[in-house]
Amino acid sequence: MGKTLFDKVWDAHVVRQLDGGRSVLYIDRHYIHEVTSPVAFLGLKNRGIKVARPQQTTGTPDHNVPTLNQDRPVAEEQSRKQLESFSRNCEENGVEYFKLGSPGHGVVHIVGPEQGITQPGMTIVCGDSHTSTHGAFGAVAFGIGTSEVEMVFASQCILQPKPKTMRITVNGKRGKGVTAKDIVLYIISKISASGGTGHFIEFAGEAIRDLSMEERMTVCNMSIECGARGGIIAPDQTTFDYVKGRNRAPQGADFDKAVAAWKELYSDQDAHFDTEYAFDAADIEPMITYGTNPGMGMGITGTIPSGEGLSGSDKVSFDKSLNYMGFHSGEKMLGKKVDYVFLGSCTNGRIEDFRQFANAVKGRKKAPNVTAWLVPGSKMVEAQAKAEGLETILNEAGFELRQPGCSACLAMNADKIPSGMYSVSTSNRNFEGRQGPGARTMLAGPLVAAAAAVTGVISDPREVFNL
Numbered sequence: 001m002g003k004t005l006f007d008k009v010w011d012a013h014v015v016r017q018l019d020g021g022r023s024v025l026y027i028d029r030h031y032i033h034e035v036t037s038p039v040a041f042l043g044l045k046n047r048g049i050k051v052a053r054p055q056q057t058t059g060t061p062d063h064n065v066p067t068l069n070q071d072r073p074v075a076e077e078q079s080r081k082q083l084e085s086f087s088r089n090c091e092e093n094g095v096e097y098f099k100l101g102s103p104g105h106g107v108v109h110i111v112g113p114e115q116g117i118t119q120p121g122m123t124i125v126c127g128d129s130h131t132s133t134h135g136a137f138g139a140v141a142f143g144i145g146t147s148e149v150e151m152v153f154a155s156q157c158i159l160q161p162k163p164k165t166m167r168i169t170v171n172g173k174r175g176k177g178v179t180a181k182d183i184v185l186y187i188i189s190k191i192s193a194s195g196g197t198g199h200f201i202e203f204a205g206e207a208i209r210d211l212s213m214e215e216r217m218t219v220c221n222m223s224i225e226c227g228a229r230g231g232i233i234a235p236d237q238t239t240f241d242y243v244k245g246r247n248r249a250p251q252g253a254d255f256d257k258a259v260a261a262w263k264e265l266y267s268d269q270d271a272h273f274d275t276e277y278a279f280d281a282a283d284i285e286p287m288i289t290y291g292t293n294p295g296m297g298m299g300i301t302g303t304i305p306s307g308e309g310l311s312g313s314d315k316v317s318f319d320k321s322l323n324y325m326g327f328h329s330g331e332k333m334l335g336k337k338v339d340y341v342f343l344g345s346c347t348n349g350r351i352e353d354f355r356q357f358a359n360a361v362k363g364r365k366k367a368p369n370v371t372a373w374l375v376p377g378s379k380m381v382e383a384q385a386k387a388e389g390l391e392t393i394l395n396e397a398g399f400e401l402r403q404p405g406c407s408a409c410l411a412m413n414a415d416k417i418p419s420g421m422y423s424v425s426t427s428n429r430n431f432e433g434r435q436g437p438g439a440r441t442m443l444a445g446p447l448v449a450a451a452a453a454v455t456g457v458i459s460d461p462r463e464v465f466n467l
């Protein structure tokens with residue numbers, strides 16, 4: 001029987017198979033950030049050892065950083081101390097890191113790919129659940145806990161049970177105004193926020209192959225929001241073209257050699273998946289979430305479901321969720337008021353997202369009732385947005401660019417949505433309080449965010465922008 005793409009990459013990295021199903025897995029790349037590395041570094045220190053393979057480790061501080069005035073000392077004391085100790089830990093261990101404000105700095109899952117550090121066929125871990133993003137390159141990439149970060153520091157290996165495999169095929173062509181975010185929100189709304197539990201998902205089919213690399217990253221980024229360990233997409237010409245020429249990608253003849261190996265990374269015809277789903281891209285419209293988990297999503301023209309068929313604790317949490325959001329079953333989302341719009345995060349903070357948003361709002365004005373936070377995922381995205389004239393377009397429409405960081409994706413820094421306020425957010429989680437205590441998050445793609453930002457209410461981007 002043939003092998004799945006996931007099996008090919010996983011099996012090639014097994015150092016030792018243990019009784020009970022766990023493997024010692026070799027890790028090619030280890031990304032670190034300031035939130036989940038301090039305790040692991042301390043662990044090393046206490047054992048009197050250092051990072052074993054610093055050249056396979058890359059750091060960037062992102063969660064706590066301010067997104068304004070990054071050239072000035074960080075005002076918030078706890079954040080400042082955390083950034084200082086992150087730099088110190090990296091330096092003491094010979095680990096390269098992108099300092100706040102430096103040209104390569106940004107959100108960890110944006111920085112790795114744009115530097116060409118993320119490559120097909122690798123195993124990649126980070127003490128961060130959205131490490132799944134890197135699966136877009138045909139890498140086995142997944143989030144780990146702080147004690148596992150220490151394990152990888154010390155040994156460049158990790159102890160892992162092998163997940164089950166799932167394939168989600170999206171057939172056909174997507175309609176106008178449908179972004180990668182809409183595709184993945186649609187999938188999660190169909191299989192639920194726990195539908196992928198215990199699995200590693202391969203995304204396949206025409207609508208997935210048609211996606212750019214950045215769009216594939218958006219899909220894989222959110223694969224964990226249905227409970228999966230990660231997502232993966234077979235590398236193809238789109239992948240090779242993206243990697244080629246990047247800072248840390250193999251160069252010249254080495255690149256050609258690498259591509260020849262990467263071309264073997266696909267699921268064999270007769271490979272077996274534990275679970276399979278298939279969807280039709282034509283059924284997907286721009287999406288918006290109405291509740292407090294990413295599975296509570298709907299087409300933008302639809303009505304909030306009734307929760308019929310739910311019982312027991314499921315019904316209780318459905319009702320609690322609508323209550324938190326201040327919404328009712330049977331209502332339309334279209335026309336609901338919006339206070340904040342957040343464009344950014346490792347889901348939708350890349351240059352294509354900024355292009356899409358800027359081109360949509362070009363020649364229009366930000367709605368007066370909306371506060372918009374447009375936060376590039378990295379310094380490279382910020383620089384590119386300026387060089388391409390996107391910043392000018394945005395400024396003319398009444399928007400401003402901030403500086404890179406996780407920002408309002410989670411309430412760990414100064415960018416918090418005030419209690420009770422409604423936020424259309426291009427990030428990946430809409431949990432209670434995720435964007436600030438009491439904040440109400442509606443997840444969407446960059447086009448729905450742009451439509452909300454210029455109309456001040458939830459609107460269909462296909463109508464607002466005549467798509």
Ligand SMILES: CC(C)[C@H](C(=O)O)[C@@H](O)C(=O)O
Pocket residue numbers: 035036063127128129130143410
């Ligand atoms: C802080 C970090 C551990 C966390 C994660 O693991 O995902 C964060 O990035 C998030 O998105 O909630």
Ligand code: SF4
Pocket residue numbers: 062063107108109128130345346347405406409410427428
């Ligand atoms: S942008 Fe959001 S999801 Fe991504 S790493 Fe930062 S906090 Fe986590």
